Amino acid sequence: MKINLKKSESFYLIFIGFGVFFSFILLLSIPSLFNYEKIKSKIINQIESDYSINASEISEINYRFFPSPHLVLNNFKLKLNETDEQPISNVTEAKLFISVFKLYNAKQIFTKKLLIQNQNFTFTKNSINSLLNHLYKTKNKNIVIKKSNFFFKDNQNEITTISPVQNIEYKINNKSNNKKIRLNGNIFDTDYKLIWEKNFNKPKISSMNLKFNNPNLYFQNELIIDPDTKFKKGNLKIKFLSNNFKFIYDYNGHKLNFKTENEFNDKFHSDGYLIFKPFYFDINAKANNHKIQYLIKSILYNLFNYKNDIHPNLSGDLKINFEKIQNAYLKSGYIKLNFDDSKITIKDNHLDIRNIGKLISNDNLFYEENGELYFVSEIIIQIDNQSEFYRRFSIPKSKRVNLENIYVILQNNLDKDYYSISNFKINNTKGINFNLNEIHSLEKIDFNNLQQFRNIILDEFNKN
DSSP states (O other): HHHHHHHHHHHHHHHHHHHHHHHHHHHHHHHGGGGGGTTTTHHHHHHHHHSOOOEEEEOEEEESSSSSEEEEEEEEEEEESSOOOOOOOEEEEEEEOOOOOHHTTTOOEEEEEEEEOOOOHOOOOOOOOHHHHHHHHHHOOOEEEEEEEEEOOOTTSEEEEEEEEEEEEEEEETTTTEEEEEEEEEEEEEEEEEEEEEESSSSSEEEEEEEETTEEEEEEEEEEOTTTTOOOOOEEEEETTTTTEEEEEOOOOSSEEEEEEEEEEESSEEEEEEEEEEEEEEEEEEESSSSSHHHHHHHHHHHHHHOOOOOOOOOOEEEEEEEBBBOOOOOOOEEEEEEEETTTEEEEEEEEETTEHHHHEEEEEEETTEEEEEEEEEEEEEEEEEHHHHHTTOOOOGGGOOOEEEEEEEEEEETTHHHHHEEEESSSOOOOOOOOHHHTTSEEEEEOHHHHHHHHHHHHHOOO
């Protein structure tokens, strides 16, 4: 009798369990019978209220309860601002997660999250301004975007950048009043992660962390905006491989001023400004305590790669100062690069030779031969201290002259890191017609270390 009673109780509990489960399923599925066409305007208004975006011309709305109750919104135009001329996306489908119990109560719409997936978003200058306004001024519930593409257009309506996005989560915490974006995406075939934050209790301040995986590059920025004057100032920290940099900057809507602080890195410093209309920059940089081979290769490779491939609107001057050079002969110097008419040219330069004088490059060119890259330069060595020059290079007294300068053609194989000298002239700066045919016709003397270089100089003086 006890056994039968236990079986009866088990069956009764299972029956109640199934009853509760199917009742709950029925409760969740009943909203699928509602006519959402009649409350479409209410749904659109609620989206605008909760997410500060405009979703217009929704063609169809359906209810689904799995995995949690939500409305499926089909074929609508998405704008960040109702007054924007063009939508940022023509969304084919989005999911609006809701409270089903509020829906029963006079068909009120209480939203929890807006999910948009597998869509394309297009941004122009105007819509980017709307996006910035949305970031800094609006409060919104959770917006999630997954597996979508972001397109950016220029003023000529041409697509300049495409960024696939795996995941974006964009919301405000009502308790802390903190607004945050978390983004995982890819740009220029490089994966990146971005976190942007702003607390409305401190409305002037926002922060951003941006990390690229390959190359290993990290940006941390804190920005302060004066809401009355729109004046901006900030701190930018950059981590690249084993190097750390910190910049402080300010922006008045027309001109950006910046400089580095030596808190993290004493090998690099820069300061200058950028003007945006028309675009122009003037930047002074300092590279301290580097090997001359590293400086030469870094500058020349970049100069070769980009010398005729600069954006036509990019205009300005970049001066790179070298201090405390790690070299037995050279101690300091600079190179000034000019960016104009889609080209980079060397505007001015010199290297200080320890206790002797200075080295100046008057003209230069690149060429490729047998798959290797060469840099050729017309060099003038100005002699300020003859005695030190003759001592350092062990020139016999019988071969010494009243030395003012030396003219030479210096050629550098950038791939194999060796050099050659040709057309060695003493107290003569006229040189040759500097072109590739003339240079190839010259007899060259190769060297790849300082001792060989000293021997070449000694031999040239012994010829006189």
